Amino acid sequence: MRPLAKKVFSLIRAVSLLLFGGLLGAPTLATEQGPVDPKLRQLLQEAVSDNHSFNDRFHAEVWLVDMSRRLESRMPDTRKRLDLLKQIHVEAKRAGLWPELVLAVIEVESNFDRFAISSAGAMGLMQIMPFWLDEIGQPGDNLFDIRTNLRMGCTILKYYLDKENGNLTPALARYNGSYGSHRYTTKIYTALDNRWRRY
Template sequence: MLLAWALWPALAFAQPKPAEVDDELRKLLLNAVQAADSFTDRFDAEAWLMLQSGRLKRFVKEPEKRLHILRAVHSEAKRAGLQPELVLAVIEVESAFNRFAVSRVGAQGMMQIMPFWKLEIGRPDDNLIDMHTNLRYGCTILKHYLKRSDGHWADALARYNGSYGQYWYPERVMNAWERWR
């Protein structure tokens, strides 16, 4: 019995490697964690990236692409002062993570940004299909509408979608947000 207590600290944290763990994903995750500068701690990064990578798999099959998207979303969301899970929900509803998406009214990219914004800010050459550019625009716009709506998510999301006064879009995003939390 004494021996078991002496070994307890080592045994308590020793977990066998599950057979289904993908070594390629592990390596990608390690690189992603080391490059994830928007996280305060390596372990937070690892946990969040692993959790969200599993959720994103239904939209993006390749592990490397999933981690690239997740790092970019986390970084831009944090830069804008948004919850990354909310941004993931918006992207799910807007484009299902298709960076080449173009809506019937011309909105482009994962966060479905209207091209007129490029002219409004004097950057006509910006590429809204570029994921990083699209996320920068989208997170900035969403944060603006959240401030304008005094923190009311439903109003901010309706403004983001151009459907202010209607709540079908915010409901879709809020439902998706529950899956990302």
């Protein structure tokens, strides 16, 4: 077997183990602190208690293999990479977002560093402000926990997307706390086009 074919075969096998072997158990700013919108608080409360997983395993396997190759240079550990990608896919779909968009947001926000902390105090992959834990606080919540961070980040981004009637540019700017500026959204679109978009 050729080296490339062997590598792809190993990756597909790892994805299959992740999907069928049950390896998974059970925001820059994401929003500026200030008066908390009651609707957003309610959406986050519902989100943190929701359990969801892949429904279409074939689609999931194809997507995971493709995205795993794209993420490999940033995250060489195959198991960790696939675990993260599965969680991103699940949380993006649960919120009604494209998983590729969430990957672009994570790239720009934290460069896939789950322990990233911004100068403003935003934490984790999607850079969630810690005041959200006070607002919706469930015991044991931790913004460095991948699932918690992704669930909150995806819920917040979808909230802003709905608020902007599906217009992604101002929704991303609201997510980042840079409404009125195109600098952040340009970074997201560049990451999406250069690395994550599927044609």
